Structures are given as C-alpha cells and as structure tokens.
Amino acid sequence: MSEPRVFLLPDLGEGLTEAELVAWHVAVGDEIAVDQPIAEVETAKSAVEVPSPYAGIVTELHGQPGETLDVGKPLISVTPLSTGVAADDAAPAPSPAHPVVEPNETELAEAKPADAVAETYREEEKAGSGNVLIGYGTPGGHSQARRTRARKSSVTVAERTGSTAPELSKEDDLTLLRTRVPGKLGAVISPLVRRMAREHGVDLGDISGSGDSGLIMRRDVEAALRTTAPAQVPEAKPAETRPLESEAAAASQEAQAANGVDARTGLPIAARTPVRGVRKAVAANMARSRSEIPEATVWVDVDATALMELRGGLKANGAEVPGLLAFIARFVTAGLKKYPELNTRIETAEDRSQEIVAFDGVNLGIAAQTDRGLVVPSVRAAEKLTARELDAEIRRLTDVARQGKATPTELGSGTFTLNNYGVFGVDGSAAIINHPEVAILGVGRIIDKPWVVNGELAVRKVTELTLTFDHRVCDGGTAAGFLRFVADAIENPTSLLADI
Incomplete structure (x- = not known):
C-alpha cells in the first residue's frame, strides 16, 4: 500500500503565517480528487477554500475546527489510490543498485527519466489542474516539482x-x-x-x-x-438545595467561575475572546498606522442637494442610476489626478532613508463592514471607470468581502481609501489611515439642514466630508485643496459626470 502524502498548509497570500481552520469538507476514509475543496480556513485577509493537490483516500485530518494552524504544518494526509497493473508494469521494484531516495518535503528536484519511481511520481503531479495557491501548486508541465515525502530520521x-x-x-x-x-x-x-x-x-x-x-x-x-x-471549578450544589434561577444565569455564573476574577477591577470575567483573523489584522494595521504616521484631519460641510436632484432626475427617466458612493468615488479619482500627493506611499529603507512612491493610477479602497470585521477591498484602476462602472465594481467587491471570499490582491492593493460611515447614522469621523496609504476620505450621512442659499435660509441636503492625511507627504494646503475639489464636485456634479 502506498505511503500517505502529507499536504502542508500553504501560504494563502502575502506571507501570512497562520490560518484558523473553520470547517472540514471531507472526513477520514473519504475518496477525494485533485483540486477538490478539502477545508475552509480563515486568514487575516479572508475565508478561503483550500483544494487538495492529491487524489486518494483521506487518512488523517491534522486539526480541529476552531484551531489555528501554522503555515507549513500538516493539514491533511492522503493515501494515493492503487494505479493497477499498468502502473506496476511501469514501475518495477527498485534494485539494491538503484535504491529509492525519499526527498525532503521542501526539496525541489528534477525528475529523472531513468528512475521509474520518480517518473511515475512526476506523472501523478502532472495530473493536477494547475490551480495554484501561494506556497504550493500543481505543476502542470514544469520540469521541477515539490516533493512531499520526507526522509527517514532517527528523531x-x-x-x-x-x-x-x-x-x-x-x-x-x-x-x-x-x-x-x-x-x-x-x-x-x-x-x-x-x-x-x-x-x-x-x-x-x-x-x-x-x-x-x-x-x-x-x-x-x-x-x-x-x-x-x-x-x-467549584462543585455544584445538589439539585434539591440549589436556589431557583434561570438557565442563562446559571451558565453566566459557570462562565465567570471558569474565567476567574479580574485583578484590576475585582469584577468577574464574563468571557475571553482571542484576537485573531480579521480582527487581529485590523488591530495590527491600525496600531502601526497610529505609531508611524503623523496624521492630520480637515473637514467640510457640503450641500449635496444638486447631486441628490441629479440622481432623482435619472431615476425619473428610467435609467439605471449609480449609488451615491459611486458618484463620490468618481469625484475622488478626479481629485487625486489633480492632487497626486495623496495617492502615494512612503517607503523606508534599511538605512532609515525614506522615499515617496507615486503611482500611475488609482486603486480605490472601499471600507466595508462585515461580520468578520472591517475590510477594505479596492477597485483597481478606478480612474478609468465611469460612475456606473464604479458602482458595479463597488457592489461586487463589498458583496464578496461580506461573504469572506475577497482575494488577498483585492484586499491588499489599495492606494487611497473611501469610507462611507454615514450608513451607520453618524455625521463625521477622524478615521485612521489604512497603512501603508497616506490618506482616507470619510463621508457622513446626508440629512436635511438649514443652509444659506443666495442670501436666504433654506433646507438643503447636507453631508460632511472628512479627510485624514499623512503630513509627511503634503501640507494642509494640498489636503484642503483636494477636499474642496471633491466638495465642489458634489455641489456641482454635472461638470464631472458627462460620461456616466
């Protein structure tokens, strides 16, 4: 019988070192095919279904749902199915003069046609579909293949x-x-x-x-x-002497007894929640942003009545109307073209010297609140898209982000972030910059407010824009100029929306 092949948890994107095992899609004894999803894992970026690079019978699952697994550690063991008489004829038993060498699991070795066993292994590797996760893949024709069987050791x-x-x-x-x-x-x-x-x-x-x-x-x-x-854990009182109480209260007391008492406050600890997954990534990124970036914030109230009336007119004509965020995104990309300092990144070399890296294009990040935490998928080359195209891509990205299916590239390639916190019913927020970007624009709720129009008081649709920026890349004049550009575009939208 063939030895089991051990599939190691691959790097699922951008050098991530661990992932939480959410669920198994297979069980011990199941027969699986190449590229069949075997497990769902959650990284700091997103939830990912991991496919198997091997076909065969599942012999061992290395982990339980809820457990955090390190990249490069065993995920699943699979015993290859028997290849039958043809395989036996093609791969005769090795002679003492040609012993079979068991390669190291990280070794890359060229297959040798003279070695029948190595040739058979190479052909099995070629059977994969070519679907690749970062850190492993089915070779599909390359002359080198990752070997997964380990040499024997006395340890x-x-x-x-x-x-x-x-x-x-x-x-x-x-x-x-x-x-x-x-x-x-x-x-x-x-x-x-x-x-x-x-x-x-x-x-x-x-x-x-x-x-x-x-x-x-x-x-x-x-x-x-x-x-x-x-x-x-204190022993529970006998049922007949225990005072009457709700099951919820009993469960709360048991949880407090298990978690102990907080030394600082003297209060019972109700629960302990590990910081991991998206929450861990957000916490690390926000802490790094606050510790490294000297940020400043400017804000302005904006009369959005004209933009609201424009959308209303388009709806009345039966046209497909983009959302308000798509219109604002269109104004932002135009503003970044005029003020490119806010569409940059600061890089620090080993000698502590710094460079401002500018980009030929805008990958516009859209902050999206999900059940797993705050994530920021980005619309790539957003400056080339119309308002309708931006609307379609924003809806697609926020949908996949909320499902936990956004790719590492979608979540990690932004150059500027747009944050619509108005959906939470608040007017403004001094947001934290999404490191390593240098600016973030926030949009508050649009509400009726008294506003002076042509010297007379009127009720208008008003929102607040807030720009937080990295003071290392520009001064307040640049930040204020960009913010005023976006505000003017909202108040007079037709000048920038001829191509919607």
Missing part, C-alpha cells in the same frame, strides 16, 4: 502517525533541544502539545509521557487537565 516526534520526520539542520537540532522532555534525551514534544500545555497552564516537567522513550503525547496533557479541573 522521534510526537503525534506523527506512520511517517518519519525530515532530516534536521543544526539550527533545527538546537530548537528541538529546547523542547525535549527533561531527562529524556530522545523524546521531543510536538508544537501542538506544547501549545496545549501553555494555553492551559500545564507544566510539562511534571508529566510522565506515555509515548516511546517517555514522549509526552496529547493524551497525557488531557489527562493532566482532567486531574486538575475539579480543583478549578
């Missing part, structure tokens, strides 16, 4: 089932020495077991391993948790 590693560890470099040996079981030279604790012990406060030095050479397994940590759990 015993926890939680490996039927496969051996890859050869270790000197640096790897030093790392493993730090994770060996005290007093047991040959026993190495797996990262999964170490993480479980760390998260639950279990001292591995107090545990006797049940694996080979005293290796500490997952079951040993779980057993230690079971022995300490009764001391952490």
Whole structure:
C-alpha cells in the first residue's frame, strides 16, 4: 500500500503565517480528487477554500475546527489510490543498485527519466489542474516539482502517525533541544502539545509521557487537565438545595467561575475572546498606522442637494442610476489626478532613508463592514471607470468581502481609501489611515439642514466630508485643496459626470 502524502498548509497570500481552520469538507476514509475543496480556513485577509493537490483516500485530518494552524504544518494526509497493473508494469521494484531516495518535503528536484519511481511520481503531479495557491501548486508541465515525502530520521516526534520526520539542520537540532522532555534525551514534544500545555497552564516537567522513550503525547496533557479541573471549578450544589434561577444565569455564573476574577477591577470575567483573523489584522494595521504616521484631519460641510436632484432626475427617466458612493468615488479619482500627493506611499529603507512612491493610477479602497470585521477591498484602476462602472465594481467587491471570499490582491492593493460611515447614522469621523496609504476620505450621512442659499435660509441636503492625511507627504494646503475639489464636485456634479 502506498505511503500517505502529507499536504502542508500553504501560504494563502502575502506571507501570512497562520490560518484558523473553520470547517472540514471531507472526513477520514473519504475518496477525494485533485483540486477538490478539502477545508475552509480563515486568514487575516479572508475565508478561503483550500483544494487538495492529491487524489486518494483521506487518512488523517491534522486539526480541529476552531484551531489555528501554522503555515507549513500538516493539514491533511492522503493515501494515493492503487494505479493497477499498468502502473506496476511501469514501475518495477527498485534494485539494491538503484535504491529509492525519499526527498525532503521542501526539496525541489528534477525528475529523472531513468528512475521509474520518480517518473511515475512526476506523472501523478502532472495530473493536477494547475490551480495554484501561494506556497504550493500543481505543476502542470514544469520540469521541477515539490516533493512531499520526507526522509527517514532517527528523531522521534510526537503525534506523527506512520511517517518519519525530515532530516534536521543544526539550527533545527538546537530548537528541538529546547523542547525535549527533561531527562529524556530522545523524546521531543510536538508544537501542538506544547501549545496545549501553555494555553492551559500545564507544566510539562511534571508529566510522565506515555509515548516511546517517555514522549509526552496529547493524551497525557488531557489527562493532566482532567486531574486538575475539579480543583478549578467549584462543585455544584445538589439539585434539591440549589436556589431557583434561570438557565442563562446559571451558565453566566459557570462562565465567570471558569474565567476567574479580574485583578484590576475585582469584577468577574464574563468571557475571553482571542484576537485573531480579521480582527487581529485590523488591530495590527491600525496600531502601526497610529505609531508611524503623523496624521492630520480637515473637514467640510457640503450641500449635496444638486447631486441628490441629479440622481432623482435619472431615476425619473428610467435609467439605471449609480449609488451615491459611486458618484463620490468618481469625484475622488478626479481629485487625486489633480492632487497626486495623496495617492502615494512612503517607503523606508534599511538605512532609515525614506522615499515617496507615486503611482500611475488609482486603486480605490472601499471600507466595508462585515461580520468578520472591517475590510477594505479596492477597485483597481478606478480612474478609468465611469460612475456606473464604479458602482458595479463597488457592489461586487463589498458583496464578496461580506461573504469572506475577497482575494488577498483585492484586499491588499489599495492606494487611497473611501469610507462611507454615514450608513451607520453618524455625521463625521477622524478615521485612521489604512497603512501603508497616506490618506482616507470619510463621508457622513446626508440629512436635511438649514443652509444659506443666495442670501436666504433654506433646507438643503447636507453631508460632511472628512479627510485624514499623512503630513509627511503634503501640507494642509494640498489636503484642503483636494477636499474642496471633491466638495465642489458634489455641489456641482454635472461638470464631472458627462460620461456616466
């Protein structure tokens, strides 16, 4: 029977180092095909369905839903199906003079036609469709292929089932020495077991391993948790003496008992929520923006009555009418053409010298609130699109973002961000710049306000525009000029919308 192939979690975009396993689409024992979706994972960018590069029978799933997996760690093990008599004829048993070499899992090696086993493996790799995720792919005709079977090693590693560890470099040996079981030279604790012990406060030095050479397994940590759990959670009173209370109140008390009491406030802790996925990415990016960018904010109230009347007239004629955000996006791209300083990025070299990088084009980011958090997909080459085309692309991007299906390219290629926080019923906000961009324009709600028109008081449709900008790339005069340009376009929209 063929040895299982272990598929490692690939880099799903822009150097991400981890992903949360949301759900499995397959189970142990299932027969799967090449490029069949096997799992859904959530990264800091989006939710992604991961396809399998192998066909065969699922022998092991390396992770549980809700678990965070590191890129490059095992995701699934698949045993290839038997290729039948033809395959046996094509791949005779190796002779002692031509032993089969098991390549390292990160090794890139050219297939040798003289080696029947290597040739068979290359042909199997060619069977893929060519669909590629960053970090792996089905070769589809390249002379080099990523090998996934590991060389044998004398080091015993926890939680490996039927496969051996890859050869270790000197640096790897030093790392493993730090994770060996005290007093047991040959026993190495797996990262999964170490993480479980760390998260639950279990001292591995107090545990006797049940694996080979005293290796500490997952079951040993779980057993230690079971022995300490009764001391952490107070025993419930007998049912007949417990006072009457709602199930919700009982659950709340149990949660508070499990989470403990906050030392600073003295209040029971109701819940602990890990910061991960999109929330983790947003937090890191916003913290970096505030720590690196000397920002300033300017704002202005705008009479949007003319724009509202223009849309109303188009609707009355039965035409397909873009949304208000699409019109404003059209004005923004025109404004950035006149004030290109706000469509740049600052790059810092290793010697701390800095450059302002300007772009020939605008990738307009649209801030979108989703169930997973705030994401900013971008309309590529937005300056080339009409208001109707912008409207269609904005709707498409916000839809895929809310479904968690936006690609890393769509989420990470913006040069300027437009944020419509008016949908939340607020007038203004000093937004944080979406690093590494240098400016963000916010649009508040449009409401009726008293406004002076030709010396007389009137009720007009008024909104507030807020521009936050990086003071390193321009001064207030440039920022105010851009903001005034967009405001004037909203108040007199026909001058810029001849091509809608």
